[in-house]
Amino acid sequence: MNTDKKVAFYTLGCKLNFSETSTIARNFINEGFERVDFDTKADVYVINTCSVTDNTDKRFKSIVKNALKKNDEAFLIAVGCYAQLKPEELANVNGVDLVLGATEKFNVTSYINDLTKNNIGEVHSCEISDADFYVGSYSIGDRTRAFLKVQDGCDYKCTYCTIPLARGISRSDTLENVIENAREISSKGIKEIVLTGVNIGDYGKGEFGNKKHEHTFLELVKELDKVDGIHRLRISSIEPNLLKDETINFVSKSNSFVPHFHIPLQSGSDELLKKMKRRYLKNTYTNRVSRIKEVMPNACIGVDVIVGFPGETDELFLETYNYLNDLDISYLHVFTYSERPNTEAVEMQGVVPKKVRAKRSKMLRGLSAKKRRAFYESQLGNTLTALFESENKEGYIYGFTENYVKVKTPWNPALINSLHTITLTEIDQDGLVRFDFVKEKAIV
CATH class of the missing domain: 3.30.750.200 (Transcription Regulator spoIIAA)
Known part of the structure; x- marks a missing residue:
């Protein structure tokens, strides 16, 4: 066990990456590591990369430099989309010790028996066609919401996009596993779940990307709506051709799904x-x-x-x-x-x-x-519900209504991770919305 070792994580890119970073972090914690903030000294730094734009590629080097300033003997690991697409390039960045491709990133702890720094980064990558299995993930960020991965990969061939090259074919979690993860999140007191994936409207393709649909996205939505203890479910991003009338109609009458697309x-x-x-x-x-x-x-x-x-x-x-x-x-x-x-x-x-x-x-x-x-x-004058977050920003606490209006009120720690009925009253000079409480007592 690594009871005296500390690990820190930095995530570039999308909500899906954040959910996967959290899963990788839990693997480290199970091996005895203590998770610390990235801007503190750690024994291992893991950078989950993105390659959607040029900018995220360039940021990688500066993130590595910042980690080495905290501990020049730290073991640096690169995972994620850029690590799959350009493993040798990342391995040649000064200070990088290990680069793991799409199939290896969830097994990272099995590669670090020895934390001695390497002269050049060691690469364990795969042909993207080997990424034909599914690993479920979810992340818990600020204790108010969780990102729940339901799908990975993409079969679309958009001419500007490298994601199919980085993540492989479209494949989905089982309905049973998604529901189990949702219940686990709910048991931790999290009030909101955001569904994530590369192309979540394509949910239902079998574990190996076959065309047999075990369940549809609509069936997934209907089953999640039944899970006790989840007060809000949010669909992060869905292709217009895959967002069907049936799903829109169901969300409009749903117990938990919010009116935000x-x-x-x-x-x-x-x-x-x-x-x-x-x-x-x-x-x-x-x-x-x-x-x-x-x-x-x-x-x-x-x-x-x-x-x-x-x-x-x-x-x-x-x-x-x-x-x-x-x-x-x-x-x-x-x-x-x-x-x-x-x-x-x-x-x-x-x-x-x-x-x-x-x-x-x-x-x-x-x-x-x-x-x-x-x-x-x-939305001014409307009565809505706000879920408040945990951060104190210059004396204010912030929250979001079900339809994603960002609201603010003077800092009150009692509001953290609570849902309140509010009436929106005015837009402040910073563009955010002030409100009146309908009742002082939280809904939950």
């Missing part, structure tokens, strides 16, 4: 959607938003959008901008296109200059702020 769009131009090899056109997206708002008028809808994709002319960008401006959505996640090796898009004509990409990104971020403000204004 995050739906990737990527472009408001059918011409670019085809070049991206997305599996829908703009009309499908419009229909999904209309259907949600029809049955849940106060629903929050977030949108992923990429700017600067090859061939995106000024006219096509404005088509996207105007489409989003007219659409009844609540906020945007804006991604500036970056060239990724081994993707179709990297070979495409019509490269958009980086300065133009940056300008378009700024325009869409401005539109996002406008959309969020309009959504918050539309």
Whole structure:
């Protein structure tokens, strides 16, 4: 046992990575390690990498340097998507001792019997076709919500994306295991679960990515809604072509699922959607938003959008901008296109200059702020429930309503991880919402 050893973790990227980091951390704790914060001295540092954009690749080196400043004798391990795609590159970063690919990351503790630093990083990677099994994960972050992984990998061939190369084929957890994990999370007093995966609407494919659907995403949603003790369930991100009317209708009447959807769009131009090899056109997206708002008028809808994709002319960008401006959505996640090796898009004509990409990104971020403000204004006067978080930020405690309005009130530790009925009253100068308690006593 490693009872005197300390381990620290740093996670780049998505909620799915956070859930997997937590699972890996529990493996270390089971081996006797003590988990500490990344900005403190540790014997082992584990960096869970991402490779969605250029920026996350570049950050890796600075994270390694920061770890070595805390302890230049520490054993450094890289796992995750970038570790699968570019293992040799990471192994050559000064100070990195071990790089584990997609099939090895959950067995990390079996690789560290000796914590002596290596002259060059040792690589244990695989052909991504070997990543045909499923490992369930969940993370508990700030004690108020957990990220529960239900699916991994992707069978889509979007021309800008390396995720299928990094995570392999689409495969799902069993319904029984998801429910068991949800019950375990509930038993820890967590009030909210966020469902995560690479392509969660594709949930149901068998353990080895076969096309036989054991259960559908709708069946998963219905079964999770029955789990006692979970007060909120949130769908993190789902493809518009996989978000069916049946799911939207069920969420609208659900006990636990909240009226908040995050739906990737990527472009408001059918011409670019085809070049991206997305599996829908703009009309499908419009229909999904209309259907949600029809049955849940106060629903929050977030949108992923990429700017600067090859061939995106000024006219096509404005088509996207105007489409989003007219659409009844609540906020945007804006991604500036970056060239990724081994993707179709990297070979495409019509490269958009980086300065133009940056300008378009700024325009869409401005539109996002406008959309969020309009959504918050539309909610003033409504009575909702807020789940409060654990952090004291400059004398305030923050929380989120079921439809993802961020609220604030003067710090009160008694509110941590509690649900309260509130009435939204005004938008503060920082853009967040103040409120009145309907009752002082918490719902739970």
